[in-house]
Amino acid sequence: MMFLELMMLADEPLKTVGEIMEAAPAEVWQAVDPENTLYIETPKGRVVVVLSPDLAQAHVSQVKTLAREGFYDGLNFYRVVHGFVAQGGDQSETKDKGSAASSLTAEFDETPPEDLPFTPLGYADGYAAEAGFINGHPAGRDAKDDKVWLAHCTGAFAFARDVARDTASTEFYVTLQPQRYLDRNLTVAGRVIYGMDIVQAMPRGDFGDSGVIANEADWTPIVTMAVASDIAEADRTALEIMDTNNETFSALIKARANRAGEFFYHQADYIDLCQMPIPVRLTPAETP
Structure with missing residues (x-):
């Protein structure tokens, strides 16, 4: 943080996260786009994945095609590594992919469109020249290489692959911790x-078996996977995400980096990218 900003921070009373959230105007909340949202139905309930409309477009298109053609229905989360990932898909690698691509060109990082917003975290990062947020997703940026990418924070939805870079196809995983x-x-x-x-x-597999769960009875079934826009509106989970391109979210970053309140005696003036949650809420009921 620049010296001037530090001086301003010292002069202004620190606000708590709760105070900022309570004062957040309605316009900072955005309804999730149902066309870029997945519902993974399991016996324990619904898992909601918001997809990136800005990056990894071929992979986003692939998973939506697979979901719409019922590829994942009846498959499982069969590999769960404690503290690492939960992987789902076709463990036997025999199911017909339908009209989906047999393999995808890697989209590890990409040259961003000129108008792509990037909200800097404002603190040093060990994995990116600059860490920040792209339209509700934690991300990294390297201005020298003119590349951006989405980060593997907790809950990242990503594609598995073989050793060769362009081999992602249908297998996906969700990170259980930042990776x-x-x-x-x-x-x-x-x-x-x-x-x-x-x-x-989800039940874990054995480390010696790379987390693949030996007993199929302990696999977590994917009852269905669907694109939210294909589900009747009454059956959707109405969620809103805070827009990361506004002053309220920037204030939240500073509040989490410098904790206010009588409990805290020291402010670190630092926060890690994956420690900065992007607020999500159920859409408030309309008042008649």
Whole structure:
């Protein structure tokens, strides 16, 4: 943080996260786009994934095609590595992919469109020249290489692949904890914004078997996977995400980096990218 900003911070009383959230205007909340939202139905409930409309477009298109053609219906989360990922898809690798691509060109990082907004985190990052947020997704940026990418924070929805870079196809995983060393090595297509507790509670596999769950009875079934826009509106989960391109979200970053309140005696003036949650809420009921 620049010296002038530090001086201003010292002169102004620190606000708590709660105070900022309570004062947040209605316009900072955005309804999730149903066309870029996945519903993964499990026996324990619904997991909601918001996809990136800006990056990894081929992978986003692929997973929507697969979902719409019923590819994932009846498959499972069959590999769950404690503290790492929950992987789902066709463990046997025999199911017909329908009209989906047999393999995808990697979208590990991309040259951003000129008008793509990027909200800087404002603090140093060990995995990116600059960390920040792109339309509700944690991301990295390297201005020298003119590249941006989505980050492997908790809940990242990404495509698995073989050793060769352009081999992603149908297998996906959800990160159970930040796995930033995977950034720019696998393609992140979105993130879980609701139902992460369901993913975290899935039975784990043995480390010696790379997390593949030996007993198929312990696999977590994917009852269905659907694009939210294909579901009747009454049956959707109405969610809103805070827009990351506004002063309220920037204030939240500063509040989490410099905790206010009588409990805190020291302000770190720092926050890690994956420690900065992007607020999500159920859409408030309309008042008659």
